Amino acid sequence: MSDSARQSALAAVVAALPSLDWIKEAPKVKRLSRDFHWFSPILKQQLEDKFAELAVRPRNEAELSAIVAACAKQRLPLNIRGGGTGNYGQLIPLHGGVIVDITRLNAIVAMRDGVVKAQAGIRLADIEAQTRPLGWELRCLPSTWRLATLGGLFGGGFGGVGSINYGPLAAPGNVLSIRVMTMEEQPRIITLNAPEALLLHHAYGSNGIVLEIELALAPCHQWIEHLDTFDDFAAAMAFADAIARSPGIVKRQVAVMAAPITDYFTDLADVLTPGQHAVISVIGSENDALMPGLVAEHHGRCALRFAAGEHDGHSLIEYCWNHTTLQALKVDKTLTYLQSAFAAEHYHQQVLEMEQRLSGEVLSHIEFLRDLNGNLTCSGLPLVRYSDETRLNAIMQTFRDNGVKINNPHVCQIEAGKQGRVSAEVVAVKRAFDPHNLLNPGKLRGWDIRDTLPEVNIPGITTITT
């Protein structure tokens, strides 16, 4: 499409829907086109000049449907924005077009024992505010839960706090169903149950617009947040592993940060001694009495302990997962990070080996979780003292050579990151739901080779063959 044709298409969409809440001012549209991709110096450079040309905030599903129909008619790209906290440029438009801020579609649709169904634009914190009084909480939530939306977690996220019990969001049983809008001149609305629903998970909104998500919940607990420090990295790791492994200790979060990571936690400087290794854990109050003994057994020291919600609204969760990276970047902008997945059979040994091999340049940050099969394991979000892309690639190769999987966070195409491969099923959903490739175009590499992929039939989804 030429520049002038594109400007006319944008103008036609606005003219067709004059009562909508359009955002046309370039600085505001540019801001809405951004997320936390700048954690990666590579993505920061790659995505520097990628912006939408127009943004809009639908007030309800009918307005969203009208926007979708108008953009489909004009063949304009459309990217959905939730909280904008993704960190691989998931929402950043590679080919301009319209950003749809979905945060006004934020109602709880239904709640029953252990299950919640909510609109995709709801903030995760707002879901918990409504389910906790009924005795239920989210099974896994990112450390950005105050800002992140349900649709954003589903479309761009992975899991986080709680994944020590329930695995990642994609683990069978966590997501029950979704309601999706297609990107067509006459948008259709389709309900998909798991497992088919998960074909839209972590697909960056490239193969459907998620309207509602139905999730299974966890029974809620009174949580106690702990920060314990250790002279020795191996002792910190053994302490964290003991908590993670114990079937009787109720927990929601266990993370290890190698020295000098906590030196970047400037807000906690008054309780921390420089150069210490740390474990942050969130423990059920029913088991909290066990903690002092366990800390002493591993020659640690309790630096901070408080009941969740009772520390001026602060939470130690905001020092875990990618918040560790954020806290460090506030102090040292030359740092970046990696994402790794250790092998369930020997994660402990791998973690100690990688710490020994790369410490100084790569600062170990370990998060405990269960994998898709329920095995206890660790993922890593290590901080890296960045020199250049070649060295970063060499560091990633060192991990791989030692049997540790890398989920590269310095790429913005879906298959180049965690997904790791082109999926004929994911592409088939896009063919069926977004036949003109208007949703977040450029992010799904499989689209470019769609004609070479095997034809697949997915229940509930019409596979379009051309």
Ligand SMILES: Cc1cc2nc3c(=O)[nH]c(=O)nc-3n(C[C@H](O)[C@H](O)[C@H](O)COP(=O)(O)OP(=O)(O)OC[C@H]3O[C@@H](n4cnc5c(N)ncnc54)[C@H](O)[C@@H]3O)c2cc1C
């Ligand atoms: C400091 C920090 C810490 C983080 N910690 C974690 C963590 O612990 N665990 C984790 O998994 N992630 C983490 N992340 C990444 C991110 O915060 C989460 O994945 C979060 O859930 C994204 O939600 P969001 O609403 O901000 O999504 P957005 O950034 O708005 O969107 C993410 C992707 O989903 C798509 N999308 C959004 N809504 C819809 C919809 N309704 N339909 C279709 N597609 C949609 C967008 O187009 C985009 O591609 C972290 C990021 C930062 C910056």
